[in-house]
Amino acid sequence: MSASEPLISSPSLWQPARRLHRFRRFAAPLLRRPGFLLASALVALTLLAALAPGLFSGLDPYATAPAAKLLAPNAAHWFGTDELGRDLYTRMMYGSRLSVLAALLAVGLALVCGLGLGILAGFLGGRVDALIMRVVDVLLALPGLLLALAIVTAIGFGTIPVAIAVGVGIVPGFARTTRAEVLRVKTLPYVEAARLGGASWTRTAAGRMGHADRQRSAVSDHCALGVAAAGAVSGAGGVQSQPHRPHS
Amino acid sequence: MSRYLLSRLAQAALVLWGAYTITYFILYLLPGDPLSIMLSASGMEIDALSADDLAKARAFYGLDQGLLERYFQLLWGVLHGDLGQSLTMSRPVTAILAERLPQTLALAGSAIVLSMLGGIGLAYLAAYVRWLPLKTALARLPALGFSVPVFWMGLLLIQVFAFTLGWFPATGSQGLASLVLPAVTLAIPSAAVYAQVLQRGFLDVWREPYIVTAFAKGLSRAQVQARHGFRNAALPLLTLIGLQVGNTVSGAVLVETIFARNGVGRLVQEAVLRQDIPVVLAVVTVSAAAFVLVNLLVDLLYPILDPRIAHTAKVT
Numbered sequence: 001m002s003a004s005e006p007l008i009s010s011p012s013l014w015q016p017a018r019r020l021h022r023f024r025r026f027a028a029p030l031l032r033r034p035g036f037l038l039a040s041a042l043v044a045l046t047l048l049a050a051l052a053p054g055l056f057s058g059l060d061p062y063a064t065a066p067a068a069k070l071l072a073p074n075a076a077h078w079f080g081t082d083e084l085g086r087d088l089y090t091r092m093m094y095g096s097r098l099s100v101l102a103a104l105l106a107v108g109l110a111l112v113c114g115l116g117l118g119i120l121a122g123f124l125g126g127r128v129d130a131l132i133m134r135v136v137d138v139l140l141a142l143p144g145l146l147l148a149l150a151i152v153t154a155i156g157f158g159t160i161p162v163a164i165a166v167g168v169g170i171v172p173g174f175a176r177t178t179r180a181e182v183l184r185v186k187t188l189p190y191v192e193a194a195r196l197g198g199a200s201w202t203r204t205a206a207g208r209m210g211h212a213d214r215q216r217s218a219v220s221d222h223c224a225l226g227v228a229a230a231g232a233v234s235g236a237g238g239v240q241s242q243p244h245r246p247h248s
Numbered sequence: 249m250s251r252y253l254l255s256r257l258a259q260a261a262l263v264l265w266g267a268y269t270i271t272y273f274i275l276y277l278l279p280g281d282p283l284s285i286m287l288s289a290s291g292m293e294i295d296a297l298s299a300d301d302l303a304k305a306r307a308f309y310g311l312d313q314g315l316l317e318r319y320f321q322l323l324w325g326v327l328h329g330d331l332g333q334s335l336t337m338s339r340p341v342t343a344i345l346a347e348r349l350p351q352t353l354a355l356a357g358s359a360i361v362l363s364m365l366g367g368i369g370l371a372y373l374a375a376y377v378r379w380l381p382l383k384t385a386l387a388r389l390p391a392l393g394f395s396v397p398v399f400w401m402g403l404l405l406i407q408v409f410a411f412t413l414g415w416f417p418a419t420g421s422q423g424l425a426s427l428v429l430p431a432v433t434l435a436i437p438s439a440a441v442y443a444q445v446l447q448r449g450f451l452d453v454w455r456e457p458y459i460v461t462a463f464a465k466g467l468s469r470a471q472v473q474a475r476h477g478f479r480n481a482a483l484p485l486l487t488l489i490g491l492q493v494g495n496t497v498s499g500a501v502l503v504e505t506i507f508a509r510n511g512v513g514r515l516v517q518e519a520v521l522r523q524d525i526p527v528v529l530a531v532v533t534v535s536a537a538a539f540v541l542v543n544l545l546v547d548l549l550y551p552i553l554d555p556r557i558a559h560t561a562k563v564t
Contacts, residue, residue, distance in 0.1 A: 138266030141539050145498035146532045149520045150271050153528045154278035 049093045050100035057090040102163040109167030114174020121175070122182025133179065139172040253548070260544045267536035268326065268529075272319055275525050283311050285523045286335055326533070332526040336519070341530040344515065349534075351421050352511035355503070356496050358427060359434035364489070366435060367442025368482070374443070375450035375481075376473055387447060393440025398499050402433040402506040419508035430507045434499045438492045445488055449481030456480070483554055490546035497535045 030036050049056055065085035073080045079088035121132040139147065151165035185191060286309050287297070297305065306312045310321065325332060331341040367390075374386035409429060410418035417426045453459065454477065462472045497513075504513035512531055519527035 138263055141263050142267050142536050143494040143497040145501055150274050150528055150532055153520045153523050154275050
């Protein structure tokens with residue numbers, strides 16, 4: 001991000017685009033699409049329900065009312081009640097916290113491990129690459145749900161074990177996508193330029209550590225890599241975390 | 249070709265061995281104390297046993313050996329067709345599997361056939377129809393198909409076809425009628441994937457020069473689609489069918505639980521709840537073997553179906 005700040009603080013006519021400005025230019029076409037608005041509204045609603053479920057319902061999710069059990073949806077109970085007379089709408093709103101937490105944990109774990117393994121394999125190449133990718137191949141051959149079930153058998157039940165189990169199930173896909181992306185980016189001219197400029201692979205990969213001026217190419221390499229990998233990966237994450245949600 | 253066959257077989261065996269190894273280490277290394285899990289799975293309390301009994305139990309489950317020693321012993325058993333002893337049912341795992349496997353094979357087999365029929369049929373129709381509203385509707389259907397969760401679809405089908413219409417039994421594993429609803433439930437997500445990919449394939453194929461040639465020879469639209477379009481568009485499906493086997497196994501766990509069928513999926517669900525480690529290990533191994541085997545078959549079928557893919561030595 002340091003690229004956007006002017007290096008020389010002398011007043012001039014040309015100003016680099018400010019962050020807000022750039023954000024607006026990026027977001028404007030998206031905001032005109034109803035599908036995008038609807039999707040982001042739904043995500044915002046889910047997150048808000050996870051943070052403050054009390055906002056959406058005045059009822060207690062644990063309050064039982066045996067007289068009002070198994071009611072059909074009505075004005076008082078929007079989704080009806082369960083076999084103990086608890087309000088299902090309220091329970092769903094309060095339950096979203098656990099689901100969101102488990103999904104975030106799982107995707108976060110997959111992101112860290114998958115990106116790490118993929119970048120390691122892609123950049124180092126050779127034997128390390130072969131070893132990591134064979135392990136990933138094996139993990140891909142295990143059906144995701146069964147792998148998750150095996151991990152749950154070993155470490156027990158609960159939100160965090162389930163999140164870990166689901167996360168480990170997504171790691172191989174992430175690692176594979178990231179490695180492919182790293183291999184592609186690795187051959188791009190600016191990375192070669194950075195390498196020819198004397199930057200080592202570690203420095204090219206984690207270019208942030210470099211000096212602002214000389215390592216500019218390495219920094220942009222890192223950003224491009226991050227964005228490309230995140231783009232490829234967030235799609236996969238969105239799709240893959242969905243079916244496991246009822247599990248948690 | 250035979251050299252390729254050998255290397256593919258060796259690769260498949262290696263992946264299978266890797267799958268077994270990873271699952272073994274997950275199941276025996278991750279738990280803090282496998283003995284207490286195994287004892288509670290067998291219905292015993294670890295606190296109620298004396299130190300002498302504990303040592304005996306440890307030896308009985310083979311936990312007195314080192315992790316690696318135990319691993320090689322189990323692997324030796326697997327290679328001889330012995331998958332160990334179930335903790336909760338106190339029977340050999342192979343006997344339980346032999347009892348449950350036919351149910352799951354029937355379910356998975358009919359689901360795969362149904363999903364191919366449904367998916368290919370839908371995409372074929374969508375490519376053939378020319379009235380735009382219908383074409384768009386057909387093209388959007390797959391997205392709906394794989395957005396709907398399997399368990400919800402199962403419950404919906406039970407509600408409509410078993411409780412309201414009474415055409416099929418809601419649960420159970422007796423007879424052909426009880427197979428219909430679970431197979432349809434399991435087939436829908438895979439069918440949606442096939443339809444999506446095949447539609448995409450048709451879109452690409454229609455632009456190929458040989459389609460123009462076929463039209464120029466005077467063939468009708470239906471003939472061109474059947475003889476020249478379909479065969480080329482359908483090739484990517486083969487790989488996909490191999491990959492979908494994994495999803496079918498995962499789906500079978502859900503579907504057999506919903507429809508209360510006595511299959512392997514239900515077995516693994518029960519085994520996980522009771523932490524029956526040998527059964528979980530065996531089921532994961534068997535399903536990995538199915539996955540590897542089907543994908544091996546797909547790879548070997550490719551050059552037969554598409555002669556353009558030949559396995560010649562790589563030029564390096």
